[in-house]
Amino acid sequence: MQLLSIETKEELVCIADLVNSIDGVGLPGEYFTSGSDYQIANNFTWCSSNYTSIGQNIAWISGEPSMTDFFGVEEDCVSVNLSLGQPKKNALRDVDCSAKKKYICEVPVPTTTKPPCLPYTCEKNQSLLDSDDYINPNASIDGALRISCGKMYYYSNLATTWQAAASACCQLNMRLVVFETVDQRNCFNKIFSIPGYGSNLNSIHLWVGFSDQYQEGVFTWCTSSRNIKITTNSLFFAGGQPDNAGNNENCGMILANTGAALNDGNCMANLRFACEGYVPDCTPICPSTCAKDSEPVIGRGFLWNLDNS
Known part of the structure; x- marks a missing residue:
């Protein structure tokens, strides 16, 4: 090494x-x-x-x-x-x-195994990002941005396939949502409970970042660089899921109105999707000096002399 x-x-x-x-x-x-x-x-x-x-x-x-x-x-x-x-x-x-x-x-890790996900293009769209690769506040994006537990989440308005959704997240320098821990799931789920902020987002199915595409029944958070596996009896899954309906459900989704419960879905179905990324640093920059202005100023209809305040 x-x-x-x-x-x-x-x-x-x-x-x-x-x-x-x-x-x-x-x-x-x-x-x-x-x-x-x-x-x-x-x-x-x-x-x-x-x-x-x-x-x-x-x-x-x-x-x-x-x-x-x-x-x-x-x-x-x-x-x-x-x-x-x-x-x-x-x-x-x-x-x-x-x-x-x-x-x-x-050290590079050699591998000859197939990736756990369907292949997808992962390239940033610089026209949507600022100089630090966060979403540009002036960029036009088709969806909603929400913040919880120090992460930023993007909920798309567009419905598309799982592969296209994974690529769309990459364009925003984000990834399809991953729950490696119960706390991460709870943070995501918290958004759904806030009226006017995320309660309406709980009513839609959403693609997220897991799959068992190349090994049936072995689900992996494959949009994460660490490829953490999910057991099929995990409490993350909705009741009776995953079921591989029609022997053709290999991509991960969140079921609507279930509090972020997981399900396996047909990768070619058109669903909306959820991405996650880091929140930009919004630390305020304070002035290094604080000098008084000796000139009179108008404040709330009154004339103030700061030297005599």
Whole structure:
């Protein structure tokens, strides 16, 4: 294996998905990566990769790289800070290479097995996204956006096949909804209970991200990078489901008016769908100074002199 390199936003999101998953308990923290400027000062590269310059798709924490620590010791190695919630683009700092820290290694995983889903195209539509790959507030999208438990959900107005739905989510830099834990399902279900916000969305069938396309009866959350399996006796399924009606139901859906209960459906049926993604950072930016204006101002019909207030 080799030390972690993060060359693309997709790699950063993949790591964030792991940290936020049921398998990510205890993983948030600071880790050594392969980044370094050991050869040329202030020229940081991913040493385990193709010596790609750092900062194109993941950037430095404010004030970093600082080049030296508080005691003047050179900082030629790079660490990444992983936290719960949406992936933070500004996550890198330079550190003393002799410091003792945890580290992340990586290696490609070879596989000869068929994917658990029907194949689908997964490409972002940049005309719908902002510079950080979140949905652009000015973009015209045909559906409803809702927020619950730190995730953003998109409910389509369009009815389409499962494959087309999975591709449509990718265009928004999202994925078909996945329930890896009961808490994730409860967060999604909570939206349905809010009058005027999500109660009307409970009355429609929705495609979500699981399938048993290539191994009958073995259902997998296949739009997740981790391919978590769902047992057929899981409490997530509606009563009597999955039933593979007509021997032709291999794609995952939520049944209407059931509180997010799962069902298997015909992948070629036209249904609306639900996508999920991270919520953009909406932290307010406060002014660095707060100086009074000596000029009189009008406030609620009165003339105020701020110097005498």
